[in-house]
Amino acid sequence: MKVNVLFSPVNADELYFANKTTVVIDVLRASSTIINALSNGAKEVIPVATVEFAVKVSGGMFGGQTLLGGERNTKKIEGFAIGNSPTEYSKEVVKDKFIVFFSTNGSKAIVKAKFSENLLVCSFNNLSAVAKHLIKLKNDVEILCAGTNNHFSLEDSVCAGKLIEEMNKKKKHIEVSDSSAAAFTLYERFGNDILEMLKNTEHGKKLLENGFDKDLEFCSKLNINSVLPYFDGIKLKSLDLKKPKMRS
Amino acid sequence: MKVNVLFSPVNADELYFANKTTVVIDVLRASSTIINALSNGAKEVIPVATVEFAVKVSGGMFGGQTLLGGERNTKKIEGFAIGNSPTEYSKEVVKDKFIVFFSTNGSKAIVKAKFSENLLVCSFNNLSAVAKHLIKLKNDVEILCAGTNNHFSLEDSVCAGKLIEEMNKKKKHIEVSDSSAAAFTLYERFGNDILEMLKNTEHGKKLLENGFDKDLEFCSKLNINSVLPYFDGIKLKSLDLKKPKMRS
Numbered sequence: 001m002k003v004n005v006l007f008s009p010v011n012a013d014e015l016y017f018a019n020k021t022t023v024v025i026d027v028l029r030a031s032s033t034i035i036n037a038l039s040n041g042a043k044e045v046i047p048v049a050t051v052e053f054a055v056k057v058s059g060g061m062f063g064g065q066t067l068l069g070g071e072r073n074t075k076k077i078e079g080f081a082i083g084n085s086p087t088e089y090s091k092e093v094v095k096d097k098f099i100v101f102f103s104t105n106g107s108k109a110i111v112k113a114k115f116s117e118n119l120l121v122c123s124f125n126n127l128s129a130v131a132k133h134l135i136k137l138k139n140d141v142e143i144l145c146a147g148t149n150n151h152f153s154l155e156d157s158v159c160a161g162k163l164i165e166e167m168n169k170k171k172k173h174i175e176v177s178d179s180s181a182a183a184f185t186l187y188e189r190f191g192n193d194i195l196e197m198l199k200n201t202e203h204g205k206k207l208l209e210n211g212f213d214k215d216l217e218f219c220s221k222l223n224i225n226s227v228l229p230y231f232d233g234i235k236l237k238s239l240d241l242k243k244p245k246m247r248s
Numbered sequence: 249m250k251v252n253v254l255f256s257p258v259n260a261d262e263l264y265f266a267n268k269t270t271v272v273i274d275v276l277r278a279s280s281t282i283i284n285a286l287s288n289g290a291k292e293v294i295p296v297a298t299v300e301f302a303v304k305v306s307g308g309m310f311g312g313q314t315l316l317g318g319e320r321n322t323k324k325i326e327g328f329a330i331g332n333s334p335t336e337y338s339k340e341v342v343k344d345k346f347i348v349f350f351s352t353n354g355s356k357a358i359v360k361a362k363f364s365e366n367l368l369v370c371s372f373n374n375l376s377a378v379a380k381h382l383i384k385l386k387n388d389v390e391i392l393c394a395g396t397n398n399h400f401s402l403e404d405s406v407c408a409g410k411l412i413e414e415m416n417k418k419k420k421h422i423e424v425s426d427s428s429a430a431a432f433t434l435y436e437r438f439g440n441d442i443l444e445m446l447k448n449t450e451h452g453k454k455l456l457e458n459g460f461d462k463d464l465e466f467c468s469k470l471n472i473n474s475v476l477p478y479f480d481g482i483k484l485k486s487l488d489l490k491k492p493k494m495r496s
Binding site for chain 1: 253254255256258259260396398399400401402405425426427429430433434436437438449450451
């Protein structure tokens, strides 16, 4: 079982993901937000690659049950109901809702990997559940770090490394590439204190400057959730392991 | 003094490099080859982004003093005089020659960063000389890893980390980004035995399969050369530190 890491969506084109099992990681904050939204009863999260498309898609398509959520440059977008803080996606706000979701890096990464055979969303919050599911699937895995504006981001890479470690614990002989060996090394170096690591990343510092201290705390929590956001090419839903997988 | 690392040329567009001080690293093998060629008396190395352009440029422009050099997928290109083994670029072969040079990743990375204010080529072979020069320049630095086919490669990243360590030894307070902190960590983990590290990278393994064992040995040698290949937007020449810098 081979595991490869892409440190940014620009490292591959859309067709690269065809027939692959892909895990998208955007620790700060899209992955954590999506996981929390589905955990709190949102029916679907529809990730979109542009704000314009978010507005278009949300225009009545889901019979008033739609919420526009997300951020641009860390801030809530004008006209959107909610931003990109995981804790905004509470039961009261998201239960039974369809959420059209845009974020600077995360939602675009998911859309980029849309041709994947299996696409899951991962953060520190649901990491162990994702690892367990991947081991069951037995496929080679591409871990796609959302990064920041086409650049590397440490928090996604450390999370990728932690996911590899979790998979390794559950199964021997994970075959690594240059990038997955690197991600694992970064986890070994920076993974001891996840919150401290987040506070010292470029993106983490920017969020702290903008008052999102609580988001960093939330995003640093390991395995508080076992939801598996699964993308069928259009929408993310919580994967029901009892039902056979259906792609629309 | 800030140091940032790009793990692949796809992480930035050409204009990103405008007015910046950039160091291009392609350990296996373009950087090492270019350094050795200039050290052995080649007048210029003209890096090109396509094989077609290499053939066009070499067509008589330099009065019979031109050599076509480089590789595609590790192998010498049909019609080219020399491949991409550093040791092919001996004094007997390259002295006083103009070398039009194409390689799968390295020459393209240099061309991508052509708008840089200062552009130097670095490998393990000339690393200390590059660090010394960068400290003297006092500019922020972008280290551009050539990577492999738009993907991450460990050997370039470890070399970037070693360059940061060398700069750090010569000057306190190098400011790191997410990516330069990561590169430094990878150097700490994999930099003890450079040859061993090279043998275990994806690209290193491919070169070994193709019989290029000696190239790996050559490319692993630390600070055997103090040549500073400097790119003026068209050609690479050995930087003469006594003369004022001239861009054409």
